[in-house]
Amino acid sequence: MEQLFAGIDEGELSSLLGCLEAVRKRYKKGGMVFAAGDAPAVGMILNGALQVLAEDPMGNRTIIGRLGTGDLFGEAFACAGAEHMPFSVEAVLDSEVLLIDVKKILVTCPAACPFHSRLIENLMAILARKNILLSAKIRHISRRTTREKLLSYLSERSREAGAREFDIPFNRQELADYLCVDRSAMSAELSRLRAEGLIEYAKNRFTLLRRARARPGAARKANLQSGKERIP
Amino acid sequence: MEQLFAGIDEGELSSLLGCLEAVRKRYKKGGMVFAAGDAPAVGMILNGALQVLAEDPMGNRTIIGRLGTGDLFGEAFACAGAEHMPFSVEAVLDSEVLLIDVKKILVTCPAACPFHSRLIENLMAILARKNILLSAKIRHISRRTTREKLLSYLSERSREAGAREFDIPFNRQELADYLCVDRSAMSAELSRLRAEGLIEYAKNRFTLLRRARARPGAARKANLQSGKERIP
DNA sequence: GAATGTCTGTTGGAAATCCAACGGGAGGGG
DNA sequence: CCCCTCCCGTTGGATTTCCAACAGACATTC
Numbered sequence: 001m002e003q004l005f006a007g008i009d010e011g012e013l014s015s016l017l018g019c020l021e022a023v024r025k026r027y028k029k030g031g032m033v034f035a036a037g038d039a040p041a042v043g044m045i046l047n048g049a050l051q052v053l054a055e056d057p058m059g060n061r062t063i064i065g066r067l068g069t070g071d072l073f074g075e076a077f078a079c080a081g082a083e084h085m086p087f088s089v090e091a092v093l094d095s096e097v098l099l100i101d102v103k104k105i106l107v108t109c110p111a112a113c114p115f116h117s118r119l120i121e122n123l124m125a126i127l128a129r130k131n132i133l134l135s136a137k138i139r140h141i142s143r144r145t146t147r148e149k150l151l152s153y154l155s156e157r158s159r160e161a162g163a164r165e166f167d168i169p170f171n172r173q174e175l176a177d178y179l180c181v182d183r184s185a186m187s188a189e190l191s192r193l194r195a196e197g198l199i200e201y202a203k204n205r206f207t208l209l210r211r212a213r214a215r216p217g218a219a220r221k222a223n224l225q226s227g228k229e230r231i232p
Numbered sequence: 233m234e235q236l237f238a239g240i241d242e243g244e245l246s247s248l249l250g251c252l253e254a255v256r257k258r259y260k261k262g263g264m265v266f267a268a269g270d271a272p273a274v275g276m277i278l279n280g281a282l283q284v285l286a287e288d289p290m291g292n293r294t295i296i297g298r299l300g301t302g303d304l305f306g307e308a309f310a311c312a313g314a315e316h317m318p319f320s321v322e323a324v325l326d327s328e329v330l331l332i333d334v335k336k337i338l339v340t341c342p343a344a345c346p347f348h349s350r351l352i353e354n355l356m357a358i359l360a361r362k363n364i365l366l367s368a369k370i371r372h373i374s375r376r377t378t379r380e381k382l383l384s385y386l387s388e389r390s391r392e393a394g395a396r397e398f399d400i401p402f403n404r405q406e407l408a409d410y411l412c413v414d415r416s417a418m419s420a421e422l423s424r425l426r427a428e429g430l431i432e433y434a435k436n437r438f439t440l441l442r443r444a445r446a447r448p449g450a451a452r453k454a455n456l457q458s459g460k461e462r463i464p
Numbered sequence: 465g466a467a468t469g470t471c472t473g474t475t476g477g478a479a480a481t482c483c484a485a486c487g488g489g490a491g492g493g494g
Numbered sequence: 495c496c497c498c499t500c501c502c503g504t505t506g507g508a509t510t511t512c513c514a515a516c517a518g519a520c521a522t523t524c
Contacts, residue, residue: 159287209290404503416484419503
């Protein structure tokens, strides 16, 4: 996410990085960028690839995700004011990373350089956008059936496009991964939706045709939108 | 989320609100706080209850969620710099709402009042924390089976607690809703996990006992952690 | 043109989920 | 104590999903 420095041009950037006391570090393949428990910092991958790992007290280790060039990481924990990173981050390739102390971002410098407030805006926008994307994904995959997940997703894309006909940025396998369903089952469900005259599609272009009604013969109880949904 | 004004005391608050040009508004039950397409703003519910609605070009209307006293809304779109709100927000009870223009928050006032930077920090922390919670939920519900969802969630709680024994903030129905599974099926799976000696539990207190291994007789293909996961 | 690889849709059996219903236990009033 | 409610676990049948395998369409390469 190079959006972090959006609106700041090359020349200004270097002085800004100095003001932020940003550090450029190299890691060998296998090297640890963060260990779980370290103080959080914002990292940006200049090149290479990293892996995020979690380990619970039982020793179960999980790969949380992979990150590539341009990706930002650690920003959520840094900005949330967390004391410790709950995850480890290690290099899966020789990599170069830019590390920034969030405090340096949040506390505007005494000189009140003009880029600093821009930087804060950018960081805030990154967090907010990610928020929106994550919320949307949760809305879709919270649905119980493949059909509902598809309709939820397609309906949202249609709304975003402001039209009944729209493109999606996924191929079938990617869409299935995004919606957390099986690709072949999803393909079959798409066929059914088309057969029922609800949607039309070719390649990545979809069209919503009618209002979605309960599926003929489906009586799964609606996931009641509990108003009391707490997130621990 | 009253955390928005955390660290700012009563007396300072009123002057701050003036500086922000915050507006206090009342809505009758059924009144629209935002209509889809409006310019985004940050809202905070002082009392009452609101409902977030989405409508796609086909006229399908969906209830996205409910909000209660103290909840913040619209902050993601406002901070992301969106031009228009994609959702509508309407009062389901007579309600009172505090509305703030984000620009007033982001652009520090010429007088550079000391609370302003605190406010920015708070807003950033709110977004970041929500980010963390949403990401965690996605990690859990992305798993394909009830068993995996449970283990993912319990493992994370254990990690957070830093111990093998820990409490969860849900009863069974709430946990099932959170993990997007059927309560009875989840109860059955918990019993199996206990029978297999993997976990122990009573009420809301759980203990992880052994490393999780593949279930005897389960051979579902692992959801390959695609490094190419794009979010549209 | 043939060979190859990728993407998509289809199909069938195995496995898991969902749903409804029931029963027991804990807790609160009356 | 009895009644009631809420929460939790269990069970069985209907439904859905998952998984593997295959076939057709299309593009690329040799």
